[in-house]
Amino acid sequence: MKKQKYIRVFLVDYGMVFVLMALCILISVLTISDMHPEDPAAARSLARSLVKEVGSDINVLVVARKTSADEAYATALQDELEAGGAHVVAVELGTPATLRTRLEVLGQQDERVDFVATHDFSSKWRVLSSESRQEMASLYPALSKLKIAKPPSYRWPTFLTANNLIGILNQNAPIAIMAIGMTLVIITAGIDLSVGSLMALAAVVTAKSLESYLGGEDASGLSVVFAFLIAMGVCALAGVFAGVIVTAFKVPPFVVTLGLMMVARGMSYILAGGADAVKIEAESIGTLYSSSVLGIPSQIVLMVVLFIVAHIVMNHTAFGRYVYAVGGNETAARLSGVPVVAVLIAVYAICGLAAGLAGVLDASHFGTGRPKAGEFYELQVIAAVVVGGTSLMGGEGKIFGTFIGALILGVIQNGLNMAGVDSYSQMVIYGALILVAVLIDQLKKKVVKPASS
Amino acid sequence: MFKTTWLSLLLAIFVLGCSSEESSVIQDDNNNSVTGVDQVNDDQNSDSADGKIGYSAMSLKNPFFVIISDSLTEAGAAHGFSVVTTDADSDVNKQANQIEDFISQGVDAIVINPTDKEAIGPAIKKANEAGIPVFTCDLQCVAEGIEIAGHIGTDNFQGGELAGNAMVEVLGDEGGEVLVLDFKQANSCVLRVDGFKKVIDAHNESTQTGKITVVSEINGGGDQDIGYKAAADSLKAHPNIRGIFAINDPSALGAWQAVKEADRLDVIQIVGFDGELAGKQAILDGKIYADPIQFPKQMGQGIVEKLVAYQAGESYEKTTLIPTALYKKEDAEKDPELQAAE
Numbered sequence: 001m002k003k004q005k006y007i008r009v010f011l012v013d014y015g016m017v018f019v020l021m022a023l024c025i026l027i028s029v030l031t032i033s034d035m036h037p038e039d040p041a042a043a044r045s046l047a048r049s050l051v052k053e054v055g056s057d058i059n060v061l062v063v064a065r066k067t068s069a070d071e072a073y074a075t076a077l078q079d080e081l082e083a084g085g086a087h088v089v090a091v092e093l094g095t096p097a098t099l100r101t102r103l104e105v106l107g108q109q110d111e112r113v114d115f116v117a118t119h120d121f122s123s124k125w126r127v128l129s130s131e132s133r134q135e136m137a138s139l140y141p142a143l144s145k146l147k148i149a150k151p152p153s154y155r156w157p158t159f160l161t162a163n164n165l166i167g168i169l170n171q172n173a174p175i176a177i178m179a180i181g182m183t184l185v186i187i188t189a190g191i192d193l194s195v196g197s198l199m200a201l202a203a204v205v206t207a208k209s210l211e212s213y214l215g216g217e218d219a220s221g222l223s224v225v226f227a228f229l230i231a232m233g234v235c236a237l238a239g240v241f242a243g244v245i246v247t248a249f250k251v252p253p254f255v256v257t258l259g260l261m262m263v264a265r266g267m268s269y270i271l272a273g274g275a276d277a278v279k280i281e282a283e284s285i286g287t288l289y290s291s292s293v294l295g296i297p298s299q300i301v302l303m304v305v306l307f308i309v310a311h312i313v314m315n316h317t318a319f320g321r322y323v324y325a326v327g328g329n330e331t332a333a334r335l336s337g338v339p340v341v342a343v344l345i346a347v348y349a350i351c352g353l354a355a356g357l358a359g360v361l362d363a364s365h366f367g368t369g370r371p372k373a374g375e376f377y378e379l380q381v382i383a384a385v386v387v388g389g390t391s392l393m394g395g396e397g398k399i400f401g402t403f404i405g406a407l408i409l410g411v412i413q414n415g416l417n418m419a420g421v422d423s424y425s426q427m428v429i430y431g432a433l434i435l436v437a438v439l440i441d442q443l444k445k446k447v448v449k450p451a452s453s
Numbered sequence: 454m455f456k457t458t459w460l461s462l463l464l465a466i467f468v469l470g471c472s473s474e475e476s477s478v479i480q481d482d483n484n485n486s487v488t489g490v491d492q493v494n495d496d497q498n499s500d501s502a503d504g505k506i507g508y509s510a511m512s513l514k515n516p517f518f519v520i521i522s523d524s525l526t527e528a529g530a531a532h533g534f535s536v537v538t539t540d541a542d543s544d545v546n547k548q549a550n551q552i553e554d555f556i557s558q559g560v561d562a563i564v565i566n567p568t569d570k571e572a573i574g575p576a577i578k579k580a581n582e583a584g585i586p587v588f589t590c591d592l593q594c595v596a597e598g599i600e601i602a603g604h605i606g607t608d609n610f611q612g613g614e615l616a617g618n619a620m621v622e623v624l625g626d627e628g629g630e631v632l633v634l635d636f637k638q639a640n641s642c643v644l645r646v647d648g649f650k651k652v653i654d655a656h657n658e659s660t661q662t663g664k665i666t667v668v669s670e671i672n673g674g675g676d677q678d679i680g681y682k683a684a685a686d687s688l689k690a691h692p693n694i695r696g697i698f699a700i701n702d703p704s705a706l707g708a709w710q711a712v713k714e715a716d717r718l719d720v721i722q723i724v725g726f727d728g729e730l731a732g733k734q735a736i737l738d739g740k741i742y743a744d745p746i747q748f749p750k751q752m753g754q755g756i757v758e759k760l761v762a763y764q765a766g767e768s769y770e771k772t773t774l775i776p777t778a779l780y781k782k783e784d785a786e787k788d789p790e791l792q793a794a795e
């Protein structure tokens with residue numbers, strides 16, 4: 001009996017993990033398509049197969065784009081072909097236009113080319129189409145037997161590629177980071193509508209402080225960090241302000257943060273001087289966004305670290321217990337000695353700080369401070385928290401659940417984008433999703449309560 | 454039960470996803486499984502190439518971009534490209550994400566209406582680094598250090614001049630005061646006003662009587678609601694206004710509403726811009742005097758033509774600006790598009 005109860009509780013608490021997994025599997029199945037290998041290993045195996053099949057007495061032109069990944073591909077192809085005894089006429093890294101010029105030059109020099117060895121992407125360039133090749137063959141005898149070789153394709157879900165998965169995490173990191181703060185606020189039975197506007201404010205403050213006080217174009221890396229800290233500090237202060245109004249005057253958080261949302265958005269526009277975006281000239285502005293740790297964008301690393309810290313704080317510290325206690329029953333918490341006012345102010349400050357961090361990341365991403373940044377993000381952030389199983393009634397919720405909630409939203413958006421669904425339908429699906437999550441939240445109580453009492 | 458909801462939801466997506474997937478035919482895969490070499494056959498027709506274009510539209514709420522998407526899809530299909538359209542919803546962050554998604558899907562080309570002329574730069578740079586050509590359409594990107602493979606848009610300055618001509622024509626010998634409803638956030642709209650004012654200035658220099666003065670240039674938001682409020686306030690401040698130039702149809706229609714409520718329809722003439730269906734209808738109904746109209750259909754076709762030339766390695770014009778044409782009531786009466794709508 002007891003075992004059954006644990007399973008049930010586990011399913012209720014972590015059911016969303018299964019939803020996420022089911023989603024991933026489904027989208028994987030739906031996005032199965034031809035994958036075209038473009039890595040050096042594929043290049044080497046192509047070179048070996050080519051030599052094995054048609055012999056080493058061939059003249060090969062290696063073709064790829066002018067990117068660092070393609071350069072590695074072309075080099076591997078060239079090395080392996082030459083090792084197999086084939087003759088590499090030239091390596092052409094560029095665009096269809098440069099390839100056409102190259103072929104024409106080779107044709108004029110009467111340099112025989114048997115094969116163009118390339119990858120799928122470049123093989124689709126029309127300069128290599130059969131029509132174009134026939135045309136060239138009629139002009140230049142040296143190109144009359146030109147064939148194209150590329151690695152074979154295989155079937156694999158586009159969704160399940162390292163690029164795409166990292167992309168999903170990276171794109172949703174700012175929302176997930178803000179959702180950490182929002183989880184705390186919602187556990188105390190509050191809400192914070194100002195996060196999207198605070199995000200914009202942080203981005204604009206970063207841009208403005210760099211432009212006006214920290215040296216503009218010549219701002220050093222340290223100045224950029226300083227600007228980030230100022231921007232996050234402003235947002236944390238705004239959070240403190242909201243927390244004070246909520247606790248001192250007993251104004252509902254919804255109204256307080258609604259006001260703050262408008263004030264912060266308006267201030268962002270005023271600071272930006274009516275411009276669409278304040279350009280950040282400092283060179284190191286993009287470092288935060290574009291740097292990576294062991295190949296993983298630092299934004300993702302930051303997000304994961306913050307989630308781990310938040311998880312520990314919420315489950316293993318007095319502060320975490322206070323937050324749950326305030327949300328569960330504020331009066332009981334006060335009577336048992338929980339510093340309710342301090343906890344509430346701290347929670348809104350953390351939420352503001354998280355929004356500030358998201359704004360700083362946005363500024364680093366786009367190299368501008370945009371007063372328009374983060375419009376309607378508060379809704380996405382709240383959605384992530386609610387889908388993650390945190391109750392809007394307060395007192396319960398899990399940081400881990402929020403992480404899963406943010407991922408579910410991100411995965412769905414990714415799937416919808418891949419399918420080319422317009423933003424109208426995306427809104428409908430998002431809305432339906434939130435309704436479903438709230439329904440689950442309600443049913444959860446019905447399922448668990450009788451069992452535990 | 455919830456899982457079934459999820460499943461049906463995603464099945465719907467599946468159907469949508471498949472329809473766009475279907476047209477991408479795989480190149481013939483003769484003898485590759487044995488040898489590990491995929492040779493492209495000589496008898497392969499160039500039209501069967503399985504290219505894929507990723508299009509990130511400014512906003513699919515605006516019919517203008519839906520037409521671009523449709524024409525892109527149609528023209529693309531004729532050249533063997535399937536087109537995936539995503540809706541950036543005027544949000545540069547969304548658009549940047551969509552471009553990143555396109556890169557990881559490995560599309561052959563990316564087409565965007567830049568949602569922000571500066572901030573979309575880093576995302577375009579990523580596509581450049583991945584070797585995927587980026588084409589811009591309607592709006593241009595001015596960020597530095599990026600490579601745009603081609604651009605097609607409207608000649609907005611010329612369109613503004615046409616609007617100016619229309620205003621000079623409709624105000625006739627009397628001239629008078631004119632209100633401009635602008636939208637400075639969009640460079641295209643700034644050019645429209647510049648072209649308009651150039652013609653007005655030239656007109657004023659060449660004539661003694663019937664001079665036209667622009668008494669106010671205010672933000673119409675490119676939006677019916679904002680345009681309405683802006684026009685209503687201006688009509689109170691300037692009782693002698695005889696003409697209104699609005700930089701697009703929604704704000705022109707908003708202005709018409711304000712003029713109607715001020716009971717001055719008989720003295721005030723409105724010139725709009727765009728030629729979207731609602732605008733053309735308003736011209737037919739006599740609400741708007743004339744529109745310089747744009748040709749979004751040609752934009753989709755033009756982009757595909759540029760892409761084909763790019764892939765063939767042929768030279769092509771990097772930037773094409775399509776001139777607008779002035780559309781008046783007599784054009785509306787002959788317009789099959791409006792007859793079909795009735």
